[in-house]
Amino acid sequence: MDIDLPSETVFHTIESTIKAYRKFSQKNITAVMEDMTIDQGMVLLFLNKYPELTQKEIAVLVFRDNAAMTRMINTMVQKKYLSRSMNDQDRRRYKLEITKKGKEVLNLLPPIIQNNRTSSLAGITKNELSQLGTILDKIKSNITKNQLS
Amino acid sequence: MDIDLPSETVFHTIESTIKAYRKFSQKNITAVMEDMTIDQGMVLLFLNKYPELTQKEIAVLVFRDNAAMTRMINTMVQKKYLSRSMNDQDRRRYKLEITKKGKEVLNLLPPIIQNNRTSSLAGITKNELSQLGTILDKIKSNITKNQLS
DNA sequence: TTTATATAATTGATATATCAACTATTTTTG
């Protein structure tokens, strides 16, 4: 059976776009914050907005599983961006708190992230952006439907 | 500075789409080929079509760097999907050959991959597909332009 | 034709991804 090479499919384009964005974004972050990764930065942004998030909930937001999250947060605690303490309401969970060092990151990061986004989307109309979202959502929903069967 | 949470951006949608596709695709591949990964499968597809590819060229096609490629091919050689031998024309390169076991994969995989693609893209028009490609290419070219400066 | 530069691949260090098995707690339910 003959099929298109992966490099000729839209999935390849999707993947190369997000990888390019991640690399670009990481480069700009590294320039001002030596040991900060995109994903660690996202964790800080989410926790800043919703301080009650559990590791599991954060994992969903950044597309990782529990195990990956445990290790990522270990690293962030070790690097002093976060502190972990007991949650007395539910002792299966942790309370995650952003440290002073973490808060400094939250001052530096947003302008850079904003710039990453706007420069990547330069010249793309609101309409195109919404089409993009709509089509991708269709693909995702096709996949979700198929996952169940 | 207040910015949108990552989960509210189109980059999040792009990432979640490709991750969902990868997971879906991997599940279907695993069902017929226990220890075959998507990326290893892609390497086989590319090598099958272009037997002269170097590790470096394959790396570009599957969005990895040389180091990752070296290790991935080590694994594939160890699992007997590929064999590595000297290239006498240029002794910096290897000649990569698909083994019998690798060729069996090449019989099993294409129908599954084809099905992954078509079921993920069900209901999406040719026009939408080309819009998707166009918009993503715009984003990529914005990023490439910025990378240079 | 030597020296410099470029290229292909490897290795070490560190971070991460994924699955499955596991612990420690709730929460549900019979």
Added chain:
DNA sequence: CAAAAATAGTTGATATATCAATTATATAAA
């Protein structure tokens, strides 16, 4: 309530990602 099920998180095993430094070979330039 006690047993069963669900939930949050951890750990081990294995694969992978990335950067920087290194080796070996090939090509270009002085």
